[in-house]
Amino acid sequence: MRTVAGQAEFVEPASFVVEIPVGSLYAIAAWLDETLTASRCHVAPVVRTAATVSPGVRETLEFLGPDRLFAIRSTPTELAPDAPALLIHNTACEHRVGPGRVWVETARELAATGMTVLRYDRRGIGETGYATTDFARLHSGGAKADVVHAMDATGVPADRLMMAGVCSGAWDSAYGALTRGARSVVMVNLLTFSLRKVEVGPEELSGPQTGAAEVRAKQLIRRWLPYRLWLLIGWLGLTEVPEILLAALHRAGVSVDLVLSPEDFAWFDQQRGRRGVRRLSRRGWSERVVAADGGDHSLLQRGIQNSTRERVRAVAEREFTPLLPAHADWRTEKVACRGSQL
Template sequence: MTPVEALTQPSPHARSSPAITDTAGWFGLSGRELFGWLCSPAGATAATGALLCPPLGEEEHNAHETFRILAHRLANRGIVSLRFDYHGIGDSTGRWDDPNRVDAWIQSVTDAAEVLRSTGVAHVVGVGMRLGAALAATAAWHGAVEFAALALWDPCSGKEMLRQGMARRPSEVAPPMGAVDTPGYLYSADTVIGMQSLDIGTLPTGPLAPRILVLGRAERPIPRTLTRRLSGPEVTWGVAHGQAELLDVPMTDSITPEQSLVEVAEFLAAGAATPPVELVNPMRQSLRQHTPSGSAFTESVVSLGRIGLFGILSKPEHAINAPVVALLNVANDRHTGPGRCWVNASRAWADHGFTVVRMDQSGTGDSPCHPGQAFGTMYSRHWLYDLPEALHSPVFGDTPPVLIGLCSGAYSAMEATLVSRVDAVYAINVILHSKTTVRFGPEGDPRRLAARPPTRPFLALSRKWLRPGNLAWRIYRQLAFWHAPASSLDRIIRRGTRVVLVMSRNDGRHFRESAYWTLTHLWRWRRDGQLSLLVDDAVDHPLMTQEGQTWAMQSIERDLLQQYG
């Protein structure tokens, strides 16, 4: 362990306190290492440490930025915090479909608490959201973690979480017997059995913490078992404001619940009176791992470009002679990808000898913002500069890389391809006609070369009459074929970059609806191996279905192995 240093990520929500450091890395025992962020106050001293236990599944993606903000709010109050990924989740080791998931997640809370204590703090407080609250409370009841205070933020049982996730499942394909399918994640029958017994309300009598704050949703009835179990004088009840706007919406529409953030931070900071001590840092910036076949690879935290875009590099011990593969984050999500499939792909492809980096663009995931850039801005104009600059980082070497992205990430990849040397781009459900990219809008920029948004007259028409306006724009593109999305493919292919479009049938039609490009170019590009158009009904636009994830990632893997393996 060394003094807290290295890999400082300035947060867009902590610009007023530049001395705060966010140190990313792995920690824990061999074979079950977890990934997390140690957020330290100015001066790297603290008396209290806060353990931040996130929700699971798709809810974790929505809450990721909220927990990042909470960590910085606590650091401003002199509290060091550790936010982390449970085993088999995010960038931690293990797989989502490993057996005994619930026990592993509870053990993750225990391991993270022990590591937080190893920094030197005298007290550990905790906060858990949704199923993270149940995991933290269960670990406390078992005596594995001793919390000085515990905030249960919108707590739920395993049964409740599965039921609500199943109600939002986008797939029409029945899951395996006993399994539960939710957006992005499939819970195996074994995991479902374990989750059904995970419930704070059914925990036997016993202390959880000297002080407990419970924030429940006003719009949902609180189970009687929970109110009876948490009825002691040490418990304070409150309202979890803004949870629906945080969790019950698509990730791109998620809003941080400011009122609850303040309440949780104040509760955790109360009573921290002992003198601070100098912190030690248990985080490791790299970790050697093994694939199921026994191949060794190392994952490392990397900083890309001048702004320091966040990335995780998966480098095999015996790399093949192939370009570095970059997986770009989608929308405002982080680099783990939908249903964690970016992590799964990185490690699987490392087994084949590929070097892979998964990364966040600025203002998204774990990357910082530019001055004046709002976090979570879709199709940010700053992305036009960030990615080409990042591709000059040493991790990419001298060989033109391969870029892979979904939706907005695929769009960024195509823009970078038009100004950088790129060997191939794999664009999953890319949208080139987003209205956000218009030149006269707030994210407008003359350096947008791949975007094909509606022109001003058609945009005004679609605002007044949506369907007629969109139809008119599509008809117009038949004549003004230089506005059709396929015209961007022409520019990219002329630069010598191979294009692979992995599409749902609905997304793919935009590249085939122009008679000019279909009759004169598409067939020739495909014949010459310059373009592959992989379309399947299994693919949904955000890759939230298991069949969509499987088909898309297996198709890309087959093509990578055919071209470079």
């Protein structure tokens, strides 16, 4: 009998940063190799790089940019030359499929209306590069370069591009829009609103890093600090102030939609996000903030997955209907985006 370690941390992680028991996986593979004595046979797989995945929708496997980012492009079988595109960014170390295949379903659904949808793996994630035990750090120079290379690979100008992502993928959407331009962004469960964000590793994601005294001090600052000073420390990158990022996108002419789970909306409100929305509204800001009735930050629950799909679809319909074929049917398999809108 042999035992393997690390299962508890892998199956029930303390946060969404999962510790993969690499040593245990090697031990299991070695045991299988020793135990299974059946004769070996030669396998010669036939690799297909394109397939029709549903009526009117075709997908191709591609490698993007100088770092060969693995990607899947979903397109209608009859693609118009001026068709708009949706680019979907990774969440932390999660690959292009997304939680519960939400990005697969979204991509094929929108491709059926006439759009191109591109979802990719940044370096260190999924099928891009070689697998290592290193954490693919968020917001690093390499991660930002991957965003730009993926945007270039869409092949469309900024006025025909929308982007979406969850958490760090939402920040990547905003970063790309501010760096290279975009028509719209759908940001789901965004926690980081600083434009001076430094790269993030597992040490920052594994749980609360501050003591009770520091937490209490921040609570007092949020409650009593005048809002203009609150904006200043947000601009300096010392805390997360939603208005900083939202105002920058507004100035850049980017349409913004936010979808927030209950816990993420609580964070948005705690960071005085509603105050920022009211201020921006007085300056003509008409973007939408949807507080979902339920769901989790990582988008593992089906309800908030459906809400996200519906919001992405609604934005695509709002922004791009004139560019899509007259037969595009936005009513297919619609699901209710439950929640209140600010």
